[in-house]
Amino acid sequence: MNTAATDDGFVVFDHVQKSYDGETLVVKDLNLSIGKGEFLTMLGPSGSGKTTCLMMLAGFETATHGEIRLAGKNINDLPPHKRGIGMVFQNYALFPHMTVGENLAFPLEVRGMGKSEREAKVMRALDMVQMGKFANRRPAQLSGGQQQRIALARALVFDPELVLMDEPLGALDKQLREHMQFEIKHLHETLGITVVYVTHDQGEALTMSDRVAVFNDGRIQQLAPPDELYERPQNSFVAQFIGENNKLPGKVESLDGDNCTVRLSTGEIIDATPVNVRSVGQETLVSIRPERVEFKPEMMPPGAHMIDAEVLEVIYMGDIFRTRMKVAGTEDFVMKSRNTLGQTKLRAGERIKIGWHPQDARALDPM
Amino acid sequence: MTDATGQLTTADGKPLKAALAASLATRRRRAFLLVAPLFLFILVSFIVPIGQMLYQSFYNDTFSATAPNLVQWFDEHPAGSEIDESAYAALAADLALMKQEKTAGAAGTRINYDVSGSRSMFTSTARKADKFEPPFKEAILAEEKKWDDPIIWRAMRSASSPFTFDFYLAALDLTRDDSGSIVPVAEGQAIYKTLFWRTLSMSIEITALCLLLGFPIAHLLAVLPMRKAMLLMILVLLPFWTSLLVRTTSWMVLLQSQGVLNDLMVWMGLIGDDGRIQMMYNQTGTIVAMTHILLPFTVLPLYSVMKTIPPSYVRAARSLGATSWTAFRRVYLPQTLPGIGAGGLLVFILAMGYYITPALVGGADGQMISNMIAFHMQKSLNWSLAAALAAMLLAIVLIFFWIYDRLVGIDKMKLG
Numbered sequence: 001m002n003t004a005a006t007d008d009g010f011v012v013f014d015h016v017q018k019s020y021d022g023e024t025l026v027v028k029d030l031n032l033s034i035g036k037g038e039f040l041t042m043l044g045p046s047g048s049g050k051t052t053c054l055m056m057l058a059g060f061e062t063a064t065h066g067e068i069r070l071a072g073k074n075i076n077d078l079p080p081h082k083r084g085i086g087m088v089f090q091n092y093a094l095f096p097h098m099t100v101g102e103n104l105a106f107p108l109e110v111r112g113m114g115k116s117e118r119e120a121k122v123m124r125a126l127d128m129v130q131m132g133k134f135a136n137r138r139p140a141q142l143s144g145g146q147q148q149r150i151a152l153a154r155a156l157v158f159d160p161e162l163v164l165m166d167e168p169l170g171a172l173d174k175q176l177r178e179h180m181q182f183e184i185k186h187l188h189e190t191l192g193i194t195v196v197y198v199t200h201d202q203g204e205a206l207t208m209s210d211r212v213a214v215f216n217d218g219r220i221q222q223l224a225p226p227d228e229l230y231e232r233p234q235n236s237f238v239a240q241f242i243g244e245n246n247k248l249p250g251k252v253e254s255l256d257g258d259n260c261t262v263r264l265s266t267g268e269i270i271d272a273t274p275v276n277v278r279s280v281g282q283e284t285l286v287s288i289r290p291e292r293v294e295f296k297p298e299m300m301p302p303g304a305h306m307i308d309a310e311v312l313e314v315i316y317m318g319d320i321f322r323t324r325m326k327v328a329g330t331e332d333f334v335m336k337s338r339n340t341l342g343q344t345k346l347r348a349g350e351r352i353k354i355g356w357h358p359q360d361a362r363a364l365d366p367m
Numbered sequence: 368m369t370d371a372t373g374q375l376t377t378a379d380g381k382p383l384k385a386a387l388a389a390s391l392a393t394r395r396r397r398a399f400l401l402v403a404p405l406f407l408f409i410l411v412s413f414i415v416p417i418g419q420m421l422y423q424s425f426y427n428d429t430f431s432a433t434a435p436n437l438v439q440w441f442d443e444h445p446a447g448s449e450i451d452e453s454a455y456a457a458l459a460a461d462l463a464l465m466k467q468e469k470t471a472g473a474a475g476t477r478i479n480y481d482v483s484g485s486r487s488m489f490t491s492t493a494r495k496a497d498k499f500e501p502p503f504k505e506a507i508l509a510e511e512k513k514w515d516d517p518i519i520w521r522a523m524r525s526a527s528s529p530f531t532f533d534f535y536l537a538a539l540d541l542t543r544d545d546s547g548s549i550v551p552v553a554e555g556q557a558i559y560k561t562l563f564w565r566t567l568s569m570s571i572e573i574t575a576l577c578l579l580l581g582f583p584i585a586h587l588l589a590v591l592p593m594r595k596a597m598l599l600m601i602l603v604l605l606p607f608w609t610s611l612l613v614r615t616t617s618w619m620v621l622l623q624s625q626g627v628l629n630d631l632m633v634w635m636g637l638i639g640d641d642g643r644i645q646m647m648y649n650q651t652g653t654i655v656a657m658t659h660i661l662l663p664f665t666v667l668p669l670y671s672v673m674k675t676i677p678p679s680y681v682r683a684a685r686s687l688g689a690t691s692w693t694a695f696r697r698v699y700l701p702q703t704l705p706g707i708g709a710g711g712l713l714v715f716i717l718a719m720g721y722y723i724t725p726a727l728v729g730g731a732d733g734q735m736i737s738n739m740i741a742f743h744m745q746k747s748l749n750w751s752l753a754a755a756l757a758a759m760l761l762a763i764v765l766i767f768f769w770i771y772d773r774l775v776g777i778d779k780m781k782l783g
Contacts, residue, residue: 060682080685081694093683097701106697107687158688 009033010194011057011162016066018052026052028218030066034196036161039188041197043205044215045241053215054164054198059083070162081110086155086163086193090170092147094139100126100150101135107158125157126150128187145176152184156191165197169204181208202242206230214238230289235276236364239287246293246333248286249366252277259358261305262286264328268307271358276365283366290322292360293335295352296344306355309333311346321346327354424754428529430477433470434461441527446547450520455503458514462496465489480749481522481533488513521547534755559739559756566736567763569654570718576658577665577714578707585669585706590678600670607663615727618656622646622728648730656724661717665710672706708775716764736760 011034018027027049034040042050055061056068059080067074075083094103104122113121126132129149139147148168155163165184169177185208188195199205205212206226214221214229214237222234233239236247250264252274260274262284272286294300295309312331315322320336323346327333335354337343346352375383431438436457444454465471475489492511499506507514525533525543536542536549540557544550551557584603588596606614621627624643632638646652680702684694722737729738736756743753771777 058682058686060685079691080682081688081690083686084688085686087683087686089679089683091677091679093677093679095680095684095698095702106684106689110687110689110693154683154687164686 010036010038010071011196012067012069013053013057014067014069016053016056016063016068018049018056018061019064025064025218027056027063030218030220032213032220032223034194036194037192039185039195039197039208039210041199041205041209041212042215043199043202043212043241045200048215049218050198050213050215051166054166054196057196058085058087058164084158084160084162086158086160088151088155088163088165088168090167092139092151092168094147094150094154096139098138099135100131100137100139100142103139103150104135104154104157107154111158121157125153128156129153129183144172145180148172148180149183152187156187156193160193162194162196165195167199168197169199170201177204184208206242214241216241232275233287233362233364236285236287236366239362239364244290244334244336246288246290246327248288248328248330248333250284250286252280252282252284252363255280260363262363264307266328268328269305270307270361271305271356272361272363273359275362277363284363285366286361286363288356288361290334290336291320292356293354294356295335295337295346295354297353297355300355301357304355304358306353309352309354311348311350311352313348314346325352325354420754421758422754423751424534424758425532425751426529427477427526427531427534427751429473430523430526431529433465433468433474434523434527435464436460437523438527441524446524450515450517452502452504454520455507455514456501459496459499459503459507462489462493463499466493466496476748477526478519478522480537480752481525482516482518485513485519485522488519534751535759537752538755538759559736562734562736562739563759563763565650565734566719566760569650569657569733569735570715573654573657573661573718574665574711574715576654577662578711580658581662581665581669581710582703582707585666585673588666588670589673589676603663603666606660611660611723612727614660615656615724618652618659619647619728622652622655647728649732650729651733652728652730653725653733653735656728657718657721660724661714664713664717668709668713669703669706672703672709676702704775708771712768712771715767719760719764 011032013030013032016027016030017025019025030049030053032053042053044050052061056063057070059075059078063076068076070083070085094100095106098106101122104125105118108118108121122135123132126135129152131146131149131153134142134146134150139150142150151168155165168184169180172180181204184195187193197205197208206229209226211223211225212229213223216237222229222238224232224234229238230242233242239245240247248262248264248270250262250270253261253263253269255274255277258273260272260277261269262272263269270286272284277284297306300306307328309325309327311323311325313324315324316339319339321339321343323335323337324331325333325335377383377386437454440454440457462471465474471489471493472486475486478489479486488511492507492514495510499510513519521543525531533543538559540552540560541549542552584599588599588603591599619626623629624645624647626647628646629638629643633640633643638644646655676699680698681694684698685691689697719735720737721735722741725733725735726738726741729735737760740753740756740760743749743756768777
């Protein structure tokens, strides 16, 4: 598995810009290099430009500026059918007037492959997604999950090296979606293909990808492996978009290498790791994950600051307690604590002190 | 729950099916009452008149009701019997009756369908019917020599029964010879079969043209952004809101030999002033004008089908390695078939029965069967023949409908 972004990546977006109306840029100066065999996810809210990037890669949209390279070759002017890229669409796009078998044979047929070879390949692809018995059915006779598998098999049957997936699991229910995530990941690993996956579901992005590119406003906000993305977001947007997140606005009080203290708008001082701040006195937004908040002094490093909190609500969620608190003027500060044997039970109205390891609080841009 | 025989029952033991029927009965009655006014309207204004019309195509009693004595004589004397004095006596009695009742014209018209010129024989001979005295044969022949023509007697014999399929024979350019067997009519008199063929071939040409022209427009409508699509849609529908007569007349202005198109071509030097092209009062004129008028009927069903085809199908085909032509042929076109079928069938059926446009721009060459039906309704007053022609037109349309159902399936039709 190659997770390193190199200049000679398998797929390269080189200063790519895209505008539909000549007035606004949907994609602003995109630079991205995807390694061979990598599973890269483009994650972002709708309208962030991620689908446009995918469509440019597939050849259905042309880049207004810049170059897209596939295996070292510029493919800007190559029509979609010559790119040899497999694609899975959001609504599956299985041809309704053909049987499952004919759907899968289609890409082989247009490549002029002989009948016997075609049939063997179709059967192999169907078996790969455990749909071998369904070759003579029509897509309309299949369930959503089955159609999904067929769409996947069709995108893989002609052995493409690169497969694009445009929110392929969006229409499935939660359980099936999680199952299919696992299957797609498994196929990716066994076949050694490169996958570019587009989704707006952060859970999907985190569980499946080697690297995730978080899109917003036509730019990649952060490109990183899932754990880094979750634990070390580079800016407020990423921190907000990925997972649950507590925000505390304030000003940088002191700055010392990898540590800083922030004076909140209500006067308290907290510890943080400087990420997007450069000087004392700068406005910042400190981001802390709910599960990293501590309320037991013995769990805190020595000398760390703790601040006052008032418990507003404790929600029992089975595996965890979700405690909503009033902290530094905000009423939606959330702490998650594991439901372990002997866990201290908090009650609404209780006043406690909370704190965190300085590296878990990240001083980001004020948005 | 089940009873002893294994049938499903409700909680209190009633059979489930009966309970279901009872519970649905009220709803069904209400639904029927809602459609009853429309049903009655269609029955009175559509089904009954069509039935009556079809009935007329094989039932015509204008002669048999006015000539009771001849009817009786034909009943008693089988075909081939000698036309003797008793026959002339019956004729004389009937002519007298016709004079009295003033029905000689009507009876004569009926015989005139088969033997032209016979109407005047009836009216003129009936005028003197009071004065005939036995022997009637001499008396009548003295008045009008043509009465001993066996063709007249054969025509009267066939008209003596109100039920006849002779009108269908006539509509197929067939007739009965002296011995009563069915033969084609003389070379120069055959018109209907050619006319049916022409109507059919012109309708097919118009349908093909409409589909050819309508397909790209419908596709454009389906893929353009909303605002532009609406504008284009209005342009497509504009002719719909204009009177049919106005549209046909404007084609006359455009196409006639001193018309806009010819003037333009002469002005541009494409043709000489003496070489103006005859684009109207022939089949070309009819086809051009009707294609224009019927075009919206193909565009609308096609558009409604194309609107539901997501662009991802063609994209999927392209990404799978198909050229744009292959993607169109193998993926897009098959999915528009319900629209092509509906639009094509609609235009074809409308074209088969089109009247006003061929009447105005068709000339002699561009007439269709409907114009002949109108002629028999209005000019020749041979309603039975008109009804027979209309019945055959209806049959042809139904046959095409059936073929369509077998090939495409009527349930796949989408009319927008």
